[in-house]
Amino acid sequence: MSALQRISQSYRVASTHSRLVSTQACGWMRQQLPEELGECYSERLTFDDDLMVVRSRYRPTRNLIEETVSPHNRHMLVITFGMQGDSGYKGADGAAVSFRAGFTTITSFQLSLGERCYKAGATVSQLRLLIGESMLNKYIGEQRTQQILGNGNVRQLAFQKSSAASASHASALTRYLSHGVTGTLDMHIHTLSLLCEQLKLLSPDALSQSLKFSATDIEKLQRVRDIMIEQMDQPLTIPYLCAAVGLNEFKLKEGLHYRFNSTAHRMLNEIRMRKAYTLLESGCQVAQAAYQVGYKFPNNFSAAFTRFFGKPPKSVFGKRR
Structure with missing residues (x-):
């Protein structure tokens, strides 16, 4: 079967497609696709307006293309830790972003319209940190924040193997979310530790250099x-x-x-x-x-x-x- 045939046989989930949404007593919100599409859900925990953690797990029964529209009408930095499996994002503006198990992908955007692609029968598990502009201003200053966030288009800022420290913090957060534990000091420490490590990597010099190399490079x-x-x-x-x-x-x-x-x-x-x-x-x-x-x-x-x-x-x- 050709790649074109495989794509044509993928099931497309529109951004307006019905999703089961539930809010748990411990504070996180879960969005889940219909069961006939497989185990496909994401869970979001909001620490405050400018700091969120999202855990997603997808194991579709067929090749899946899920249209996505960012609910945030503002600049955001997204740090994605690949826990299991590979997936990709294709933006309406032509941007392409890769996610791989054991790798950390950092992107920035303001309005994000595109689609995520998943292979049938393959499990993809990821942990994301979403950080808003005001929090970045607080931690690294307005000038550096503007350099990192850019003009609002989807940009891939980094793609590299996750460090042992990052993998440990991400695994701890995943375990907390798996057991429905939220709001603890430990969770804040793990989240901010992850953020701290990645912001150090996005120094002005490192950022300008990293933009020369794509994820494929x-x-x-x-x-x-x-x-x-x-x-x-x-x-x-x-x-x-x-x-x-x-x-x-x-x-x-x-x-x-x-x-x-x-x-x-x-x-x-x-x-x-x-x-x-x-x-x-x-x-x-x-x-x-x-x-x-x-x-x-x-x-x-x-x-x-x-x-x-x-x-x-x-x-x-x-x-x-």
Whole structure:
């Protein structure tokens, strides 16, 4: 079946489509699509007018396109933590935003008209923070707030792997919401901790740099690192990596510096040396370790290993025995 056929067979839920809405005693509001479409709902908890937490869980019985219209006629910053599964957003203005498990996506908008896309049978779980302009002004000042929020169009400001700290705070909030617990000091602490970490990342310098790289670019840069890990025994070159992921040389080099604060050569060398160290510890011979991490000549490997660790590979050999 072609991609066009799959799209044509998707079930479209209009923004005016009837949704079951319920308000719980503990303060959060739940919106749910009809049961015949599967388990598809979102829960919203409002701390105040400018700070909300939304937990969503979708497992549709068919490919689903849900039209969305922002209920907020004001500038908002949205921080989305992917907990499970992948989904996408397509704006009426052509904006495209990706959401992936284990990644944090940050967007800003004023009026948002578009659609969210979900695959049949796939579970997508996400946690979102929605922060209004006045709260951002309070925490980071008007000038920085205006820079982040822009002109009101949907903008993707960041797309990167969630840190261990963010994942921990997001998981804690999800557990609270799952058990209907709200209004606790712990929930406020987890929410503000998440917000604090992300606002630090959106410094003016980091923001201007991050806008040079789309979500697709970031995924390609991550793939470059994955290729290095998977193929470290091969003579990897910049042209090969560019062709493998579909980035030009300039963007690959700039992207590696932005995403990993490294160069291709330095990153590959570190990956090889740390893998070699593990092999040697487990009892692998020096020549064998050299070959497995891409060195044809053991002498060259020994020299590189010694430069990197400050000691020769023979000093590490067999230490875990």
